Amino acid sequence: MKIRLERIAIARSGDKGDAANVGVIALIEDAWPILVREVTEERVGEHFKDVCKGRVERFELPNLGALNFLLHESLGGGGTVSLMLDAQGKTFASSLLELEIDAPEEVVSLCDRVLSGELPGR
Amino acid sequence: MSKRIVRVASGQGFWGDWQEAPKLQVRTGPIDYLMLDYLAEITMSILQKQRERDPTAGYARDFVPLIAGLSPELLGRGIRVVSNAGGVNPDGCRRALFEALEEIPISRPLRVAVVSGDDLMDRLDSLLGDGHELRNMETGEPLSAVRDRVQSANAYIGAAPIIEALRMEADVVITGRSTDTALTYAPLMHEHGWAADDWDRIAAGVVAGHINECGAQATGGNTLFDWRGVDLEAPGYPIIEMAADGTFTVTKHESLGGRVTWATVTEQLVYEMGDPIEYITPDCIADVSTIQLRDLGENQVAISGVQGRERTGLLKVSIAYRDGWKATGSLVYAAPDALDKAIRADEVLRARLERLGLRFDEIRTEFVGAGACSGRSPDHLPEAVRRGLPEVELRVGVRSSDRAAVDRFTRELAPLILAGPPSVTGFAAGRPRVQEIMAYWPALIDRDAVERNLEVEVSHA
Numbered sequence: 001m002k003i004r005l006e007r008i009a010i011a012r013s014g015d016k017g018d019a020a021n022v023g024v025i026a027l028i029e030d031a032w033p034i035l036v037r038e039v040t041e042e043r044v045g046e047h048f049k050d051v052c053k054g055r056v057e058r059f060e061l062p063n064l065g066a067l068n069f070l071l072h073e074s075l076g077g078g079g080t081v082s083l084m085l086d087a088q089g090k091t092f093a094s095s096l097l098e099l100e101i102d103a104p105e106e107v108v109s110l111c112d113r114v115l116s117g118e119l120p121g122r
Numbered sequence: 123m124s125k126r127i128v129r130v131a132s133g134q135g136f137w138g139d140w141q142e143a144p145k146l147q148v149r150t151g152p153i154d155y156l157m158l159d160y161l162a163e164i165t166m167s168i169l170q171k172q173r174e175r176d177p178t179a180g181y182a183r184d185f186v187p188l189i190a191g192l193s194p195e196l197l198g199r200g201i202r203v204v205s206n207a208g209g210v211n212p213d214g215c216r217r218a219l220f221e222a223l224e225e226i227p228i229s230r231p232l233r234v235a236v237v238s239g240d241d242l243m244d245r246l247d248s249l250l251g252d253g254h255e256l257r258n259m260e261t262g263e264p265l266s267a268v269r270d271r272v273q274s275a276n277a278y279i280g281a282a283p284i285i286e287a288l289r290m291e292a293d294v295v296i297t298g299r300s301t302d303t304a305l306t307y308a309p310l311m312h313e314h315g316w317a318a319d320d321w322d323r324i325a326a327g328v329v330a331g332h333i334n335e336c337g338a339q340a341t342g343g344n345t346l347f348d349w350r351g352v353d354l355e356a357p358g359y360p361i362i363e364m365a366a367d368g369t370f371t372v373t374k375h376e377s378l379g380g381r382v383t384w385a386t387v388t389e390q391l392v393y394e395m396g397d398p399i400e401y402i403t404p405d406c407i408a409d410v411s412t413i414q415l416r417d418l419g420e421n422q423v424a425i426s427g428v429q430g431r432e433r434t435g436l437l438k439v440s441i442a443y444r445d446g447w448k449a450t451g452s453l454v455y456a457a458p459d460a461l462d463k464a465i466r467a468d469e470v471l472r473a474r475l476e477r478l479g480l481r482f483d484e485i486r487t488e489f490v491g492a493g494a495c496s497g498r499s500p501d502h503l504p505e506a507v508r509r510g511l512p513e514v515e516l517r518v519g520v521r522s523s524d525r526a527a528v529d530r531f532t533r534e535l536a537p538l539i540l541a542g543p544p545s546v547t548g549f550a551a552g553r554p555r556v557q558e559i560m561a562y563w564p565a566l567i568d569r570d571a572v573e574r575n576l577e578v579e580v581s582h583a
Contacts, residue, residue: 010346010385014394017260017562023392025385051497059398061411063427064388068395074497076486079562080164083450083486083519091495094346098496117348120417122384 001105004098008111009035011093018078019054019070020089022096026065027111027121031103035067036060038101044069047099048092051075065122069096128313130306130330131361134158134205135337137165137182143337143359144188148195150375153361154313156196157305158185158205159335166299167442167560169209170243170274178218180211181296189294190222196293197229204284204305208296210243210274212236215296216581223583231582235287237297239576242275242439242567249571256439256565265565271443273560277572278438280404282318284308290580299440301404303331306362314366318405325408325430326368328401332410333372333390334360340372340390341380347389353379358421369426376421384417387425391415404437404569406430436566437573445561446483447528450519451535452490454548457512461492461500463543464516470542471518474534480527482520490515515548521559528556 005011005024008031013022024039026032045056054072061068075089076082086092114121131153133144137160147156160182173180185207189196196203208215216236223232242249246269250256256265256275265272276299285308287295297305307327310316316323333340340360342352358374360382372387374380391410395401398410407430414427455463468487475485488494491514493503500508520531532554539546 006346010389012344012346012389012393016394016396017564021392021395023389023395025388025392048497050499059395059411061392061398061413063411063413064391064415066388066392068392068398070396076484077561080167080560081445081448081521081562083448083484083521085488085490085494085517086497092497095496095498097346115348117351120419121347122388122415122417 001103001108002100003103003108005039005101006097007108008103009097011097013089013093015075015078015088016070018075019072020074020092022069022071022092024067024096027114029065029122030107031111032062032065034101034103034107038103039067039099043099044071044096047096048074125365127363127365128310129153129361129363130155130157130309130334132157132334132337132359134160135335135339136160136162137184139337141184141188142356145192146356146375146378147359148192148199148201150378153201155309156201156203157334158203158207159302159305160185161206161209161299163440163562164442164560166210166274166276166440170442173210178214181209181215182207185215186218186222189219190226193223193226193228193232197232202288202309203294204309205295206297206300206305208236208298210241210298212238212296212298220583233291233293233580233582235290235292235295235578235580237283237287237295237300237576237578239572240277240279240298240300242277246272246275254567254571256441256567259564259566265441265563268443268563271445273442273444275439275441277567278404278440279572279576280304281308281311283576283578285312286578287580288312290578292580302335303328303403304405306331306334310364314364319432321406321430321432322428323368324406326370326428327364328403328406328408329410329413329425329428330362330364330370333387334362336390336393338380339393340387341374341382342386345386345389347385352381355379368428369424372423372425373421382421382423384415384423387423388415402434404433406433435569437569439565439567441563441565442560443563445559446521446523447525447556448519448521448559449528449532449554449556450517451532451554452515452517452548453535453538453546454513454515455543456545456547459509460511460514461489461508463545464489464514466543467516467538468518471534471538475531478530480530481524482522482527484521486519488517490517525556532556
């Protein structure tokens, strides 16, 4: 089924110089392979194409069920040089959670139960 | 191996963080160490500027009344403090602390250590002369290109001088540009007697330090998991409970707010992460991908399995240099057609700047309320959303090596109130301020060139 990423993952973002980092974390173990398949460097680059002038790098942290993205040249020069409202990329995480992905219904419904507090999650 | 647990509590995640947090860490339950992180990449240049104006300044001022006020309890409970509050003037920080302590009744004199030698500013020309080029890690350019504009230069230093200070029985250790994570792992190395080449255990300490260094961000602050449900009025900041074998638990004082779960800790773990298998610090290279994380419930998350590799022969140097001027200002436009009005105002403003013949390196326009945070242009908004926006903030910033151009820009916003599109407000803050840009220049240097100059000195109030 088509869902927004926020149904199966949480995220956090910050800055590394002029690169933004976005970490995406699967809510349950079965959501991890879906992240790996759906949340690719290409799709993340497309999502942030208005701000990301450099390449997108993806790193895998299977133990934590997480993907880490570096979006190079995305913060208007970074640090004190940047004129951007969000010069540290703090809000990139919630933006990426709006990405539309394809996920099996059973995984999504398990994640719904994690988000509602019925199941413990990872 | 000893079963002893050492508790390192986080009290500040940046300069400006919640002042009650360190007090609550000390007063609410047992801890052994209180770590206070005040420094970010740009903080050093701000402190350097303050020191130029006043030679007794240049450190995190909040630290002084905080520690002076807490000192009877720190001594009473046997809690030691490790902090990089010293900024570019650790000695001045200690002097101010001793002065403040004169007013405070304490059971015995407070032993305060100062770590110095990370500040390379006075040695910069001799270092360059000796062939240390301090090339920019991102562009490859040698520092000589901007040498005359350098404002501050500090090496990120590791655990050794902090451990030495603790061996000398310091109650409070004040450092300059110590690596953030070292404020947590240095006391752990000291207490557990970990060798300087015990890479896996030091790496575990680095991970613990990464969890501690942003304060409440590991205990429910900023969490996207059930954010409505987290009690953030008086959050407990993280506490690391480290065993001698390098396994540890992340927790908080139970009676305080906040939350410690797999979600809050993992979110902090990925924060500001680069390549996870290459987490480079002065004392080891940690491999964050090796972490085993288990949520034990009741605000306890267990971490084990962390692996590390041998440290490199280089230290990172954080250099700030003056790089022109900038200013940012805003106006607010109301519905109907708030976004269209703001866009029109931006066109008018840019045309006027053009007519004045001003030169800018960059003019950036953002429409706050119409997607400025998402990093996407307002063109993505569906037509119905665009038309329904109740108000939009036009935010324009400029950057130039010509200060006069930036100054003139700050005088071109207000005229839009009468000589611009309608339904405008939000200029109460007045004309934007012209700011000097302190650009960041990350570089590497041979470890020996810095470490032979590090000094630790303990004295008491």
